[in-house]
Amino acid sequence: MLDAAGDKARAGQAVAAARAVLRAEPFDVAALRLLGIAKEMEAEGRGQSLLHLAERVSRRDLITQLALIEHAARAGDLAGTLRHYDRVLAVHPEVDEQLFPILAAALGEDAIRQRLVVYAKRDWFTRFAYKALSLGADPVAYSALLVGSSGGLDPELAGQMLSRVIGQLVAEGRFADAKRVAQELSGPRGGAMRDLGFTPATLDPRLDTLGWRLADNEIARAFLERDGRLSLRIASNRTGEMARRTTLLPEGAYRLAVTIGYQPDTPRARLTWDVRCRGAGGAVLWQAMFPVKGGSQELGIVVPPRCAAQEWRLSATSALSQFPSEAQVVALDLAAAR
Structure with missing residues (x-):
């Protein structure tokens, strides 16, 4: 009880200090963010106007963006959630280790993959593509992301990662999944998978052991x-x-x-x-x-x-x-x- 009372008192002091800062500097991002989070703790949604104001002052503020990610996710706003992910990861690579595992685990959702490819030209997306498989992303879902991102992701990196996907699936005995990924690479008729001969298609390094x-x-x-x-x-x-x-x-x-x-x-x-x-x-x-x-x-x-x-x-x-x-x-x- 004493700890709870102490926490409440300290929170009240912080809010009072933030209000004092805002009287002198109405667009201080840290003060706006602190008040917004305090309002959110009172009731969900109550602090959103302050958090969005803090974001308009500076999109680079890490804690503001993380708070907005959490709110958008709770509200089921997928586009908003990923928009804030983008804003955080674009300027704060130090949070890759915190956020990438969450994205990797979510790749099994078609809607998430489809919206993620919008960011395929971002530097953070390249970092994510390089790490996602080792972070536990499902190989089939991950390969679908790579294929869908072909217009923005570096082709050499995509090829290397697709090869790793196929190799992992074959090693795990998931042959049907490996075949499906390889057929996506080989075109609508899966030409390389239907041909035993030595051709540029069957020598494609992306096929790993299936080529x-x-x-x-x-x-x-x-x-x-x-x-x-x-x-x-x-x-x-x-x-x-x-x-x-x-x-x-x-x-x-x-x-x-x-x-x-x-x-x-x-x-x-x-x-x-x-x-x-x-x-x-x-x-x-x-x-x-x-x-x-x-x-x-x-x-x-x-x-x-x-x-x-x-x-x-x-x-x-x-x-x-x-x-x-x-x-x-x-x-x-x-x-x-x-």
Whole structure:
């Protein structure tokens, strides 16, 4: 009781001091804000006129903006809440740690995401986009925010974060969600997700493990030629992984058509394909070592039940030679078997 009485007395003294300040300086923002908060503590809404007056005097006042955020949120005014978030975060990056987790947790609401993209060109939005996933934002909702912000957010940052989203979803076994995000990146028909071949679309780094990842080191190197062929080069007397990709094929039988080519007068690398269900102890679906003569082959692959994700690996083995061994994947096509 004594503490409560003391608090009330101190609050009364502060209000009296604020009124005295306002008599001398009618637009002192701190005094206006203090009176506004005091009125709000008496009854919700009673201090809003004073808080808005304090905001008109200075939008940069942190405590005023935080009080207005709280009031707008309680009133269900989403546009107003985000407007005050914007005003705070634009000039007070020190409150990122306080406010970003709240925004991250709210991304599951469509209405909030749609209104947030209005601020995509703000510096604070870039800071938020970089941190939101690590703050617990749902990966699917977060990816929707990034895609919706493509007109304002730096494309390189958006690509990096979308890649991280897909990688996280695949690692967590949320394959349907990962596929949905990847299809948004691949266009309305999800072209890259429907194509097994080596193309600029299936090599899009934003797809993370759902796109082809090519070797590029001092032992093994794979790269796409202008004519669409995948060129492979591996150091003498070595074996190395050249390409890897995760697919999300539904169960069923498939026909795989592969064409391998070689350049004349160069050592030839022997290529090996390995396809297995992704996960602990993943069952091998198909393995094949291609003869170094090159040419085309058609093979059958069956994806069994409970094999929602499949990992494809292409390896190359070189001969002992003075020069690297080479090969080319001229064509690679996968279709449902009839």
